[in-house]
Amino acid sequence: MSQAEITNAPSIGQAVSKPKGAARGKKEARGINGTAVSLVGLVILFAGWSLAVRYLDVPSYILPSPAAVWNALWSGIAVNPASPLGYYLPLWGTLKNAAIGLVIGSGLGLTLGSLMAESRLIEKLVMPYAFALQSLPKVAIAPLVVIWFGFGDGSKIAISALLAFFPMLINSFTGLRAVEPERIDLMRSLSASRFETYRIVKLPNAAPYIFAGLDMAVVYALLGTIVAEFLGAQQGMGVVITQAQAVTDVAGVFAALVILGAMGILLHGIVRGVERRVVHWGDRGRK
Structure with missing residues (x-):
């Protein structure tokens, strides 16, 4: 192996850091996806709640908007x-x-x-x-x-x-x-x-x-x-x-x-x- 190849070869720390970074990225992506799903569910809940109160004429003393x-x-x-x-x-x-x-x-x-x-x-x-x-x-x-x-x-x-x-x-x-x-x-x-x-x-x-x-x-x-x-x-x-x-x-x-x-x-x-x-x-x- 030439000197240039040795110089350009990735070190052990660099080789290990890539899988760690990839794992961290996957973990962050899963966290973002979970938060997005929770927010979508919350929006659906409030939309259904608002529509039910408005179109089903639910009294405010039973279910407020x-x-x-x-x-x-x-x-x-x-x-x-x-x-x-x-x-x-x-x-x-x-x-x-x-x-x-x-x-x-x-x-x-x-x-x-x-x-x-x-x-x-x-x-x-x-x-x-x-x-x-x-x-x-x-x-x-x-x-x-x-x-x-x-x-x-x-x-x-x-x-x-x-x-x-x-x-x-x-x-x-x-x-x-x-x-x-x-x-x-x-x-x-x-x-x-x-x-x-x-x-x-x-x-x-x-x-x-x-x-x-x-x-x-x-x-x-x-x-x-x-x-x-x-x-x-x-x-x-x-x-x-x-x-x-x-x-x-x-x-x-x-x-x-x-x-x-x-x-x-x-x-x-x-x-x-x-x-x-x-x-x-x-x-x-x-x-």
């Missing part, structure tokens, strides 16, 4: 964030209580799920009562929680933590128990302690399960906070919906629901983004 919902939404957004007439203060109160409840509920679920995965005795002791608690309708026990914790933030945090607890418990327990026995045997052959086996092998293996439980727990925590606000609160999106219902402001109810739906999508995206950063080996496996 998209324009009426947009006006109600804009009237609560285009205000000073510190104004009590806007959506910012109620949304902040709801998200704050949901976040605290999520941390408490998911933390307890992960801790108890880990203990159950490590001990058959704890599993037999806790699992039946956990399923019994999950089978109870939360709307039925919510008044009891309000009586115990009052009408302040305590009841909202307690209900959101209660709803976030079970998904994290089951998913963490399932993920920790799904470790291949060969990996456990390898750690034992290396004289690893029980905690080292948990930290090095079991916890990374259970990470996709844990994030799946966290993804559900985020939505459930937000739902629990709204349910508690329906029963009695001074501030929050549940109070906004209750007040709008009291005056038959259906467009205002829909506007609050749109905000809550957008918050659910945003929180889901945050959890998935953190998962892609933390569970990076799972992303490589999908590729």
Whole structure:
């Protein structure tokens, strides 16, 4: 091979960079296509909604038009964030209580799920009562929680933590128990302690399960906070919906629901983004 051919030959880094760039381009193209499909579906939904309200003569107190919902939404957004007439203060109160409840509920679920995965005795002791608690309708026990914790933030945090607890418990327990026995045997052959086996092998293996439980727990925590606000609160999106219902402001109810739906999508995206950063080996496996 001549000197010119050696000089012009691509280096190893250059040869590797092309497939990486191509894979990144394909991934971005898939993301753009997914966003385009979602936007097209949203346009079709609003078009069908608008046409149904206009040509089927649906009363506004049953189903308001998209324009009426947009006006109600804009009237609560285009205000000073510190104004009590806007959506910012109620949304902040709801998200704050949901976040605290999520941390408490998911933390307890992960801790108890880990203990159950490590001990058959704890599993037999806790699992039946956990399923019994999950089978109870939360709307039925919510008044009891309000009586115990009052009408302040305590009841909202307690209900959101209660709803976030079970998904994290089951998913963490399932993920920790799904470790291949060969990996456990390898750690034992290396004289690893029980905690080292948990930290090095079991916890990374259970990470996709844990994030799946966290993804559900985020939505459930937000739902629990709204349910508690329906029963009695001074501030929050549940109070906004209750007040709008009291005056038959259906467009205002829909506007609050749109905000809550957008918050659910945003929180889901945050959890998935953190998962892609933390569970990076799972992303490589999908590729």
